[in-house]
Amino acid sequence: MNDELKYLLSRAAQGKYSRRAFMGKAAAFGMTAAMANTLLATAVRAEGPVKGGTLLMGLGGGESTNSLDPALAASQVPFHVLRTSGEPLVDVTADGQLDMRLAESVESSADAKTWMFKIRQGAEFHNGKTVTPDDVLATLLRHSDEKAQSGALGIMQGIESMKVDGDMVVVTLSTANADLPYLMADYHLMIQPEGGVANPADGIGAGAYKIIVNEPGVRHTFEKHANYWDSSRGHYYGVEFLVINDATARMAAIQSGQVHIANRVEPKVAGLLARAPGLTVKNVSGRGHYVFIMHANTAPFDNKDLRLALKYAIDRQEMVDKILQGYGSIGNDIPINAAYPLFDESLPQRAFDLEKAAEHYKASGHDGSPIILRVSDVAFPGAIDAAALFQQSAAKAGIPLEIKREPGDGYWSEVWNKQPFCASYWGGRPVQDQMYSTAYQSTADWNDTRFFNPKFDETLLAARGELDQTKRKAMYAEMAAILHDEGGLICPMFNDFIEAVGDKVQGWETDGVQEVMNGLAPHKTWLA
Amino acid sequence: MHPILKLLVQRIALGLLLLLAASVLIFVGTTVLPGDVAQNILGQGATPQALENLRQQLGMNDPAHVRYFNWLGGVLQGDLGTALTNGQDIATSMGQRLGNTLFLAFWAAVVSVPLAIGLGLIAVRYRNRWPDKVISTITLATVSVPEFLLGYIAIFILSVQFRALPSLAMINESMSLGEQLYAISLPVLVLVLTVLGHMMRMTRAAILNVMQSAYIETAELKGLAPFTIIYRHAFPNAIAPVVNVVMLNLAYLVVGVVVVEVVFVYPGMGQYLVDHVAKRDVPVVQACGLVFAAVYIGMNIIADVVSILANPRLRHPK
Numbered sequence: 141m142n143d144e145l146k147y148l149l150s151r152a153a154q155g156k157y158s159r160r161a162f163m164g165k166a167a168a169f170g171m172t173a174a175m176a177n178t179l180l181a182t183a184v185r186a187e188g189p190v191k192g193g194t195l196l197m198g199l200g201g202g203e204s205t206n207s208l209d210p211a212l213a214a215s216q217v218p219f220h221v222l223r224t225s226g227e228p229l230v231d232v233t234a235d236g237q238l239d240m241r242l243a244e245s246v247e248s249s250a251d252a253k254t255w256m257f258k259i260r261q262g263a264e265f266h267n268g269k270t271v272t273p274d275d276v277l278a279t280l281l282r283h284s285d286e287k288a289q290s291g292a293l294g295i296m297q298g299i300e301s302m303k304v305d306g307d308m309v310v311v312t313l314s315t316a317n318a319d320l321p322y323l324m325a326d327y328h329l330m331i332q333p334e335g336g337v338a339n340p341a342d343g344i345g346a347g348a349y350k351i352i353v354n355e356p357g358v359r360h361t362f363e364k365h366a367n368y369w370d371s372s373r374g375h376y377y378g379v380e381f382l383v384i385n386d387a388t389a390r391m392a393a394i395q396s397g398q399v400h401i402a403n404r405v406e407p408k409v410a411g412l413l414a415r416a417p418g419l420t421v422k423n424v425s426g427r428g429h430y431v432f433i434m435h436a437n438t439a440p441f442d443n444k445d446l447r448l449a450l451k452y453a454i455d456r457q458e459m460v461d462k463i464l465q466g467y468g469s470i471g472n473d474i475p476i477n478a479a480y481p482l483f484d485e486s487l488p489q490r491a492f493d494l495e496k497a498a499e500h501y502k503a504s505g506h507d508g509s510p511i512i513l514r515v516s517d518v519a520f521p522g523a524i525d526a527a528a529l530f531q532q533s534a535a536k537a538g539i540p541l542e543i544k545r546e547p548g549d550g551y552w553s554e555v556w557n558k559q560p561f562c563a564s565y566w567g568g569r570p571v572q573d574q575m576y577s578t579a580y581q582s583t584a585d586w587n588d589t590r591f592f593n594p595k596f597d598e599t600l601l602a603a604r605g606e607l608d609q610t611k612r613k614a615m616y617a618e619m620a621a622i623l624h625d626e627g628g629l630i631c632p633m634f635n636d637f638i639e640a641v642g643d644k645v646q647g648w649e650t651d652g653v654q655e656v657m658n659g660l661a662p663h664k665t666w667l668a
Numbered sequence: 669m670h671p672i673l674k675l676l677v678q679r680i681a682l683g684l685l686l687l688l689a690a691s692v693l694i695f696v697g698t699t700v701l702p703g704d705v706a707q708n709i710l711g712q713g714a715t716p717q718a719l720e721n722l723r724q725q726l727g728m729n730d731p732a733h734v735r736y737f738n739w740l741g742g743v744l745q746g747d748l749g750t751a752l753t754n755g756q757d758i759a760t761s762m763g764q765r766l767g768n769t770l771f772l773a774f775w776a777a778v779v780s781v782p783l784a785i786g787l788g789l790i791a792v793r794y795r796n797r798w799p800d801k802v803i804s805t806i807t808l809a810t811v812s813v814p815e816f817l818l819g820y821i822a823i824f825i826l827s828v829q830f831r832a833l834p835s836l837a838m839i840n841e842s843m844s845l846g847e848q849l850y851a852i853s854l855p856v857l858v859l860v861l862t863v864l865g866h867m868m869r870m871t872r873a874a875i876l877n878v879m880q881s882a883y884i885e886t887a888e889l890k891g892l893a894p895f896t897i898i899y900r901h902a903f904p905n906a907i908a909p910v911v912n913v914v915m916l917n918l919a920y921l922v923v924g925v926v927v928v929e930v931v932f933v934y935p936g937m938g939q940y941l942v943d944h945v946a947k948r949d950v951p952v953v954q955a956c957g958l959v960f961a962a963v964y965i966g967m968n969i970i971a972d973v974v975s976i977l978a979n980p981r982l983r984h985p986k
Binding site: 198203204205206207212286287289341353355356357358359382383384385386388389392393395396397398399549553 | 707717718721722751753754755756761765820823824827828831834835836838840930931932933935939940943944946947949
């Protein structure tokens with residue numbers, strides 16, 4: 141590369157020379173715009189983060205009913221508020237590794253029943269208090285209490301006892317669980333001073349940013365926490381979330397440059413939005429999936445042949461193309477995909493096969509009466525259309541599906557987990573064990589496919605206590621095979637997280653654990 | 669008692685009775701909907717035990733009429749209660765939202781009412797000639813387009829293409845009045861276009877009606893200028909229907925702007941109400957319903973009283 145261009149590149153990367161001017165110069169040196177862009181992005185990354193500025197994020201999924209109590213968070217905006225202001229014990233990285241946060245290290249006993257978290261020295265809460273093992277213990281205890289109504293209660297229920305031992309928090313489980321550290325990465329489990337027992341919604345955490353303004357459903361503003369322990373994160377002076385629930389308004393805000401990042405870009409506009417100047421549309425495959433669920437213990441779905449007939453009669457690729465506009469991947473009737481650690485690739489992909497569908501339908505001896513599928517717009521975006529596609533492809537195999545539209549209001553209390561066949565979605569979990577024990581274990585509260593398989597339950601428990609990763613992987617493969625053939629789950633597609641990111645935002649990483657870089661955009665990115 | 673005063677007292681008493689009836693309707697409406705607040709707070713995590721605990725805690729196991737009278741007792745003492753979902757004081761959080769809604773409605777009214785009446789007068793002056801036709805066509809067009817579409821068109825042209833005005837109308841106390849007005853310029857524009865047609869056409873029709881009268885002909889024969897006739901002689905007699913339609917539109921600016929608030933992400937009453945309806949947060953829904961009903965009833969009382977005052981025949985009933 142020419143010396144002059146090199147010089148300009150470094151100037152541009154430091155922000156001392158405008159990007160536009162650099163692109164112009166690069167073109168003069170015979171470089172294509174795409175090449176120049178890549179060159180600049182690499183140079184900017186090499187230059188390192190720029191400190192300061194305010195990151196503006198336009199987020200959908202916030203309500204005026206939101207509380208700052210970490211236990212009660214359930215939608216996207218409270219999730220981001222917690223990820224920005226709170227600090228967990230551990231975190232899960234994009235490639236499924238543990239990232240040590242307030243816990244410096246974690247060890248377990250040989251039977252995976254006792255876990256010791258060594259708490260980091262020198263971390264500080266926003267109110268100036270030092271983070272102690274007692275705070276950690278109090279936080280975990282509060283989430284274990286049913287009265288706190290914590291979203292993490294399910295995780296805490298397997299814990300028999302907890303205590304502080306020097307700079308350690310020792311957690312003893314009633315049954316072995318090799319995944320416990322991963323479960324502690326749950327976003328509800330942000331450490332609060334004295335566990336937040338007295339005032340859980342005071343918004344004081346130990347994260348990189350402290351909360352300045354909290355107007356639920358409108359906006360949340362944050363300021364850098366000066367004594368944050370990790371100097372490699374949190375480059376902004378301030379962060380501001382604007383709650384924009386209307387999708388069109390959110391897209392207009394990013395296009396007109398009023399926000400730097402917008403979440404939840406709808407698949408149908410993603411392609412068009414990508415053509416707008418000044419922004420990039422980022423998509424990353426996540427663990428979230430859209431499903432049709434049958435109660436495997438209720439007629440007519442108690443018949444394995446009928447379940448298989450329906451599984452063969454769905455055209456997965458068509459759904460990914462038409463419902464997700466290609467922003468997703470096909471599912472295989474298990475709730476797990478390659479994004480999970482210990483995923484087994486060997487399970488054959490179930491294909492769209494009308495002949496097999498017709499064959500199984502015939503073998504099921506179904507009387508030919510219409511099979512009622514309940515759907516609503518709230519089941520997942522495009523659910524009504526997906527059901528219509530399913531109905532058409534099933535009709536080709538001679539299976540009569542009848543779509544019954546349900547009101548979105550009350551869908552989750554009256555239809556889901558109550559009616560024998562309906563559309564739904566899952567957001568995914570950090571590890572396979574948690575996904576399976578949340579929804580496919582016989583005793584699970586949310587066993588929404590009424591799946592009761594002793595062999596499956598037994599393997600699930602055995603895998604949970606197994607510290608040998610190879611053996612565990614084999615056990616998960618076995619469970620996946622059982623669910624794939626026997627289960628009431630029809631999983632046509634895994635949806636991508638799609639976000640729009642302004643060109644000024646640098647340091648973006650691909651992280652599909654949760655949306656917007658698993659909520660870490662305020663911590664890891666910076667403005668050029 | 670002076671007949672006007674008596675009338676006022678009667679109207680207000682009737683209004684209060686209507687409010688009470690509205691509060692019963694809202695309560696019944698939110699109670700018969702499927703799902704309840706405990707279910708909605710806990711979401712997918714609703715185990716029977718957790719549901720029972722929360723219902724107990726929120727006092728939802730009492731019979732409906734007991735809950736209603738408990739609430740009514742609180743309201744009569746000025747206590748709107750706390751939101752069931754996040755425990756915030758309703759009067760405080762709603763006060764701010766109501767303030768924002770009234771702020772937007774006020775500026776929309778300041779622009780739209782004089783504009784509508786002025787355009788109406790011009791349309792009458794040049795009736796059936798090109799100014800009348802242009803005004804009528806444009807206002808008819810803007811009133812026919814749904815307001816959310818008007819909003820999106822305005823955003824597309826003015827914020828995305830030209831980047832002249834902000835598409836997000838978020839205001840807060842730390843902004844100066846100028847900044848706030850700049851922020852709400854697009855929603856004000858859309859609201860003005862939405863209500864303009866109705867008020868302008870009503871003004872035009874009411875005045876034209878009066879223009880048929882014999883005394884207008886006399887005024888013309890006296891040689892008065894056409895515009896003087898319209899605003900000195902015709903308009904005062906047309907004021908009753910005009911005030912009626914203006915009040916109706918003002919009430920709409922307060923209670924009917926949910927869609928505009930959503931499109932421009934304006935932190936007003938609309939979004940606040942919608943969020944709490946979705947969560948079955950009955951005390952908040954009732955408080956909002958009460959405020960909306962009060963605004964509607966209040967505006968109608970004003971319209972009635974003004975039209976009576978403006979009409980000597982009604983002012984001195986036989």
